Amino acid sequence: MGISRNEIKRIRFLQTNKGRAEYHQYLVEGPKLLDEALASKADIDVIYAVEGALSDRIKHEVVSQKELSQISGLKTPNAAVAVVNYKDPKWNGIQGDLTLVLDRINDPGNLGTLLRIADWYGMKQLICSPDSVSHLNAKVVQSSMGAIFRVPVFYRPIMEVCSEFREQQNGEVLLAHMDGESMFEIEAPKPALLVMGSESHGVDKDLLNHADFKRIHIPGNGGAESLNVAVSAGILSAQLMK
């Protein structure tokens, strides 16, 4: 019953990149997300919850509201915090028809939303450039609405992934870009990588200059300069997975 000072300290450390890397664990907050973790058979180490928040059939430690607020990363703690074990997924090259590749996505809300898109379309993995935000970040986990438990995320150099995919798997590499071909004109190639740049930086220049990679674009006729990166990825994925 309850939680020790040392454990409180350790859990707070898991709110940081350093802590998550050291322990290979991350935090999941709130009963709803916890349900998703349980349903997806995530490897849960321990669950702390306030009295009555969870069914007795879910093994957990009861903590006080005060203790919960000490381990929660949220402003308004949400009844339960779970510590989940994390294993780096094994890399066997790209699987499946379409995969999102994210170049320097730093906004955690966007990454979570992109994970949901990958999950919705049954993508077998998500690729992020090594300098992207960590997928184990609390806001990413939260906004992924459980997709984090189902879609393996790989942090790898994008140029390498794209080149290998092109050369060894004869795949198509598509780069989301203003000056691309209309998505309605491109015949949905399978398998394909769809590279999305961050809103501030766009897609990396070396990728844009690669002769074998194709630019793809969402036609629009209004005043906006761009769409949100997750919205763009959703629109392009829907068209390519048609």
Next chain:
Amino acid sequence: MGISRNEIKRIRFLQTNKGRAEYHQYLVEGPKLLDEALASKADIDVIYAVEGALSDRIKHEVVSQKELSQISGLKTPNAAVAVVNYKDPKWNGIQGDLTLVLDRINDPGNLGTLLRIADWYGMKQLICSPDSVSHLNAKVVQSSMGAIFRVPVFYRPIMEVCSEFREQQNGEVLLAHMDGESMFEIEAPKPALLVMGSESHGVDKDLLNHADFKRIHIPGNGGAESLNVAVSAGILSAQLMK
């Protein structure tokens, strides 16, 4: 030069719904968004900026960093804050081919992203149910990336708007819903309203039960229960505006 105590107080009041309603003004923060406001000829009342942040050709009051932080709603104030006058747009019924109608969208980031979609597709207006988050909320303005200056937003009872549109303009009303027809099967009807429900509540039951309104759905084959509301709206809009 500088800014009075009373003005600081008034500007802080503009960070609230009550203040914005009373003065019919709202705040725009940061040089980038301010550029969009100027380019879109927004009706700017006054601009406060720290020394050197803006060109001399833009009329503004210079304030200290400390004063800026007193009027900014951001944790990290962004060099400039503008007070912009707001007029309720005139309602003349629905204009244009496709219009997003938002049922109880409460997340300001989502509303801003939805405004960008409306702007990207050149929609003539955006409709929100009266209980949606205010479009003049600072986070909405920020995440709209300038779309707020170009897309008129109307807060109106959705059932009324949809019924009138159907009866008087012979338009189609489409409801985004899990149990809908695939978006690839629906012939893009023009003109149309596309109703999006909030992530927590979905589309209102009275709308769903209306015999003349059609449900529309995004096919997916993965594990996710749903997509983010702005991502869904983007995917459906892209297909309907094809």
